[in-house]
Amino acid sequence: MATSALYTRIYGAVRRIPRGRIATYGQIARLAGVPGHARLVGYALHRLREGTDVPWHRVVNAKGRISLPPDPESGGLQRGLLESEGVAFDVSGAVDLKKHHWKK
DNA sequence: AAACTGACTAATA
DNA sequence: CTATTAGCCAGTT
Numbered sequence: 548m549a550t551s552a553l554y555t556r557i558y559g560a561v562r563r564i565p566r567g568r569i570a571t572y573g574q575i576a577r578l579a580g581v582p583g584h585a586r587l588v589g590y591a592l593h594r595l596r597e598g599t600d601v602p603w604h605r606v607v608n609a610k611g612r613i614s615l616p617p618d619p620e621s622g623g624l625q626r627g628l629l630e631s632e633g634v635a636f637d638v639s640g641a642v643d644l645k646k647h648h649w650k651k
Numbered sequence: 652a653a654a655c656t657g658a659c660t661a662a663t664a
Numbered sequence: 665c666t667a668t669t670a671g672c673c674a675g676t677t
Contacts, residue, residue, distance in 0.1 A: 553674075572659050587674055589658035594675095606658080614658040625658095656676075664668075 556580055557591045564605040567633045568649035569642050571609050578651065589614065604628040605649075611642040 560578035572585040592603045604625040617623045
């Protein structure tokens with residue numbers, strides 16, 4: 548895997564997200580110490596897979612929606628994980644940022 | 652090494 | 665509300 552310092556920082560930042568809360572890519576990038584690299588956060592998470600200790604499902608885009616198309620294999624895993632943590636989804640499939648957006 | 656890609660964001664239309 | 669454009673820059677090929 549293409550290990551890099553940024554990946555490590557990004558993963559570390561994601562791990563800091565409290566349970567039942569969600570954060571945006573831009574926010575994670577900022578926490579990771581690399582503001583402006585929201586895309587890198589997404590890229591890093593994309594390389595992840597089951598078995599990691601990173602709660603990637605708590606990371607969503609600025610709209611509070613899941614950017615990743617539902618994977619038939621995982622059966623909409625991300626949404627299920629969030630719901631089991633108490634995160635409410637809007638009817639349009641967006642997270643309720645009003646309630647669950649994580650604030651440092 | 653150079654070009655292409657992208658789990659983004661913000662601004663416009 | 666959705667669609668398109670542009671800016672962004674490291675990672676991947």
